[in-house]
Amino acid sequence: MAQRDELSIFVRDALAAGKSRAEITAALTHAGWRSAEVQDALNGWDEMPFSPPIPRPVATVSARDFFTYALTFCVLILGAFNLVVVLQALVDVVFATGDGGSDRSIRWGVAVLIVTGPMYLWLTLRERRKLARDPALYRSAIRKWMIYIGLLLAALTMLGDSIATIYALLTGDLTAQFVLKALVVLVVAGGIFAYYLRDLREEAPS
Known part of the structure; x- marks a missing residue:
């Protein structure tokens, strides 16, 4: 033991x-x-005077949770990365600085989004239905770890994006094209961060 x-x-x-x-x-x-x-x-035990002592709910860990949430976040990261690639390539096209490589990036990114978008939506809705039926699933330790990892990656991305923007400003390389590209990263990463932060705040008490 x-x-x-x-x-x-x-x-x-x-x-x-x-x-x-x-x-x-x-x-x-x-x-x-x-x-x-x-x-x-x-x-681990409730403070209510009762005999025998009342155990409090504990975080759960399962292989099923690891597979589901790891797959969901991998799909999210892949989709978010390619969304940024597509939007930044479109910025290059708008400013007439794109080339054949931009076209290939757009095509590849759109292909990835066509697959990852519906898949992420299906995985998320499927999991939310399960959480609604059984709120005890909110206590999944894997779920919380994955959410916090997602928050960390989004926060680091926004931090790096802010540093790059400030550096461009200090070196005189800050152009409208650069600002739009930086804004794309900020909006995508910030949206992910806000979504999962709200998810944590709204979840059932554990």
């Missing part, structure tokens, strides 16, 4: 025996457990 399981069982038995949380904390700290470990173990 893992030590964390032993600690959780000890806390459960101590609470069932009528020991206070302060007494349990003092005893475990004296035995050498770190305060963070003790607090995590205590947080």
Whole structure:
């Protein structure tokens, strides 16, 4: 049995025996457990006076969640990247700086979007229906990790885009074409960041 399981069982038995949380904390700290470990173990049980102690819901991890959310975010990243490529290539065309390479980029990007767009929409709607039927799925640890990874990538993209824009301004290379390209990146990354941040705020309490 893992030590964390032993600690959780000890806390459960101590609470069932009528020991206070302060007494349990003092005893475990004296035995050498770190305060963070003790607090995590205590947080696993509800504070309502009830016997036996009531366990709190815990985050779940499953291979199914990993496959679903990893696939969803890979499709999202692939689609977002190619959306940026297409829009920036169109900016080049507008400013008459595009060449044959821009045409190929647009065609390839559109082909990717035709596949990833509907696929991402289907995966997202399918998952939202499952979440609506069973709110306990909000506790998926894989789901939260993937969402936070998506937020991190979007934030880093916006940060890099802002740095590049400021650098262009300081070096005198800031043109209307550059600003439009930077704006494309900002809008796409910012949209992803805002969408998943709202998703986290609106999810059921875990």
